[in-house]
Amino acid sequence: MSKPGTERGQRRAPPRRPRPAARDSGRSSARAAKPSPARPLRDGSTDPLALLERARAAGGLEVPGLSIRLARAFGFCQGVKRAVELAFAAADLPPQPEAASSAVRTAARSRGAAPPGAGEPRLFVTGEIIHNPAINAGLRAAGITPLPVSRRSGRLSGVRPEDQVIIPAFGIEVAEERVLREIGCQLTDTTCGWVRRVWKAAAEFSAAGLTIVIHGRADHEETRATASRVRGPWLIVRDAAEAEVLAEAVRLRDQSGWRRFRGSRSPAFDRERDLERLGLVNQTTMLDRETQQIGRILRAALTERHGAAPDSGTFRALATFCTATQRRQDAVRTLLATGDLQRLIVVGGFRSSNTAHLARLGGERVRTYHVEDADCLVSRTWIRHLVPGAEQPARTRGWFPEAPRVIGVTAGASTPDTETGRILARLLELHHQADGGRPRPPRGSGRVRGGGR
Numbered sequence: 001m002s003k004p005g006t007e008r009g010q011r012r013a014p015p016r017r018p019r020p021a022a023r024d025s026g027r028s029s030a031r032a033a034k035p036s037p038a039r040p041l042r043d044g045s046t047d048p049l050a051l052l053e054r055a056r057a058a059g060g061l062e063v064p065g066l067s068i069r070l071a072r073a074f075g076f077c078q079g080v081k082r083a084v085e086l087a088f089a090a091a092d093l094p095p096q097p098e099a100a101s102s103a104v105r106t107a108a109r110s111r112g113a114a115p116p117g118a119g120e121p122r123l124f125v126t127g128e129i130i131h132n133p134a135i136n137a138g139l140r141a142a143g144i145t146p147l148p149v150s151r152r153s154g155r156l157s158g159v160r161p162e163d164q165v166i167i168p169a170f171g172i173e174v175a176e177e178r179v180l181r182e183i184g185c186q187l188t189d190t191t192c193g194w195v196r197r198v199w200k201a202a203a204e205f206s207a208a209g210l211t212i213v214i215h216g217r218a219d220h221e222e223t224r225a226t227a228s229r230v231r232g233p234w235l236i237v238r239d240a241a242e243a244e245v246l247a248e249a250v251r252l253r254d255q256s257g258w259r260r261f262r263g264s265r266s267p268a269f270d271r272e273r274d275l276e277r278l279g280l281v282n283q284t285t286m287l288d289r290e291t292q293q294i295g296r297i298l299r300a301a302l303t304e305r306h307g308a309a310p311d312s313g314t315f316r317a318l319a320t321f322c323t324a325t326q327r328r329q330d331a332v333r334t335l336l337a338t339g340d341l342q343r344l345i346v347v348g349g350f351r352s353s354n355t356a357h358l359a360r361l362g363g364e365r366v367r368t369y370h371v372e373d374a375d376c377l378v379s380r381t382w383i384r385h386l387v388p389g390a391e392q393p394a395r396t397r398g399w400f401p402e403a404p405r406v407i408g409v410t411a412g413a414s415t416p417d418t419e420t421g422r423i424l425a426r427l428l429e430l431h432h433q434a435d436g437g438r439p440r441p442p443r444g445s446g447r448v449r450g451g452g453r
């Protein structure tokens with residue numbers, strides 16, 4: 001995995017280089033699945049990070065009537081950590097991504113975050129630096145302005161040569177990168193090396209004459225950046241169901257579902273010509289098992305079309321997950337294998353793809369709730385969470401299990417440890433509340449559901 005770099009412009013001093021990230025919290029947090037007993041903790045009075053470190057060391061927390069099991073790998077990956085550190089450094093904030101959600105707000109308040117005057121350099125980010133609302137809000141407060149999200153040309157028109165623009169870990173589309181280079185602004189490129197690996201594989205397959213199939217979300221920054229780098233035809237499939245629709249077109253049979261790819265294929269795509277030879281890559285954060293399934297679906301379709309199993313000139317596939325994604329998915333499987341979990345809490349932004357996949361995995365075996373932060377654990381009665389595949393969060397009642405409680409906790413690769421620690425503190429707080437206490441009314445938008453998954 002290549003290291004992301006910072007390009008320095010001609011007019012500004014280079015930003016302070018942050019210290020290299022100490023570790024991937026996932027790799028270093030490998031622990032036994034069963035937590036060792038812990039002393040009872042006072043409700044809500046524990047520092048979230050200290051609480052999390054204590055749980056990390058023991059694999060979880062044990063208090064009478066409640067067992068919290070922590071996944072062996074969770075939270076910030078190296079790529080996210082580095083992106084946040086570089087963004088912090090660009091905004092002259094101390095590199096403390098582990099405590100980001102609170103530290104960045106404090107630092108922003110103390111420095112005033114006054115808007116730059118006319119002609120002064122400004123600091124932009126081309127989108128969300130990562131899909132975590134706490135980090136993004138903090139960086140906005142620190143004076144880093146997200147550029148408009150619209151993909152129409154012109155969203156970069158306000159950037160001036162004296163400005164600094166941060167490219168997030170997902171990368172950006174190649175045409176936009178070209179525009180920024182032409183403007184001559186200073187670029188801080190935090191594109192993750194694992195994302196560049198996908199670009200490389202897609203370019204190689206395309207150069208070999210294959211049509212690139214990307215298993216990913218068509219609206220995700222990383223997938224759009226990958227597609228933009230493919231010289232030949234390309235197409236995006238979201239899941240195995242869409243791959244089945246594509247397979248029908250590969251077999252030159254039922255074409256009725258083809259319209260669904262209207263916004264997720266290259267211009268002038270020719271179904272007959274461009275589906276003869278395929279190369280499969282995936283967005284780094286997809287579900288590993290599903291990419292493999294899609295590979296089998298496409299291989300079978302090509303076999304039928306050509307009357308023989310495809311050789312490397314007709315079909316190639318490279319699993320382009322990053323190891324952080326793989327470790328976090330494996331850790332959830334290990335957690336589920338203990339067999340006695342009553343609930344699984346998955347912490348991460350509602351727009352975070354890797355977090356959503358952890359929740360999908362969990363939901364196959366146990367009632368699982370994807371929450372954005374500790375406020376989502378509204379009360380013992382109510383929880384605000386994202387149901388897999390939904391666009392908006394829902395409110396569900398009756399989520400908190402009866403004692404003795406066994407609750408698993410994990411977090412996506414863009415979730416700071418502070419948020420996960422707050423979840424632990426909130427679970428302890430709810431556990432210690434007297435049974436029958438009046439719950440807070442639910443807040444926020446979303447449907448009300450009568451039960452969890």
Ligand code: SF4
Nearest residue numbers: 077079192194284322
């Ligand atoms: S999730 Fe994977 S690809 Fe994304 S930033 Fe982290 S290591 Fe890189």
